[in-house]
Amino acid sequence: MTQSHYKNLSDRWRARHQDLTKKLWSKHKESLDWLSNNYKQLIAGSLGGLMLLTGQAVNSQPFLHQASALEPSVKKVDKKVFLISDLVKVLPSEVRALDTDEEQKVSDILTRTFGFKVAPVLQGKRLNRNYGLIGAEQHLARYPGDVLSTHFDSEEDSKAYWQSGMAPGLGAWGYFATSGNFLSQLDKDREKYYIAVQTFLSKDFSSRFAEYRDFYKYRKMLVVNPNNGRGIIADIADAGPGESTGKHLGGSPEVMHYLERVDGSLRGPVLYFFIDDPDDKIKLGPINQ
């Protein structure tokens, strides 16, 4: 039960921390922007302001950064601080679909921050929205016979993610591999870092079904928690959630954990934009900023 008690409490307190961070930024944006703009000068020789501006205190190794050299830490945190600050200026206070102008500004911020091109529209196709509430999905069977006892590569992963369970059905594109023998690292990553998006709400989805089905299959997206600046490269491997749920997309257990998002009453928003990666060079998984 240790893992469950720990996870339950850490989920609650991380969500609370993110709410507090959001409240702090929305109430005192001007002053915090000022601090961001003068950040390097202010913390030269000190890490005192870091907890104020980022969610780094809530990561799973909270004290490691204090032991590392100052300059890399500052550089690492700096990027997230500016990302959070930039997004606060652009995103609406309520979670709603972004208008064209907002989409463009967010795309520019994310492209600049992460160093690769992201866009709300790719090859003339777009999702119904790219700012929405994320819910928790379950693990997907990667090949016939894949169950929880075969699903994890390490004891650590098993401990952390077992309790999320297996989805009763397959992902929107079926199994990732025909058998365990043919399961590649890419197949594993596609399941591990998958998201479910409302493909069926795309404009003209029904009339251009085959075209959209092929376009969305394992399409890479950048998913960002705007409250803590964490970003992950995910792929679309399922369709959902239904409109009646009030959620706009779903994340695998691993995606949710990294983004520090939880389901239920404490759920929160993320940004999700297409990645323009024609040569398929960008790897799936968390982005270490």
Next chain:
Amino acid sequence: MRKKYFYTHIVDTSILSLELGDMDLTPKERIHLISLMDANIHHEILDLILSELNPEDKKTFLTYLASEDHDKVWKFLNEKVENIEEKIKKTAEDLKKELHKDIKEVKGNKML
């Protein structure tokens, strides 16, 4: 080692740390939960203080905070905000009660 904040001497979180100590947690998990608890208290207190200050004073406070000069922080806050120490204590106490409730609920739910 836990970080020392300018208010550490007036905000006692030992009751929560002890509650966590009674739970079946690994040392790493316990340390992480304590850091989350500290981060929540820190943000709540910062929100309280910033809400009491005008825009210029906020900048001054943030500068002192970032420089970790606790004496300057206290001197400044005592000049600018009436009963700031009591207000910080109350804010922290209110949040501690909520965090304590979370712990009790998690400990009480054997099925979790």
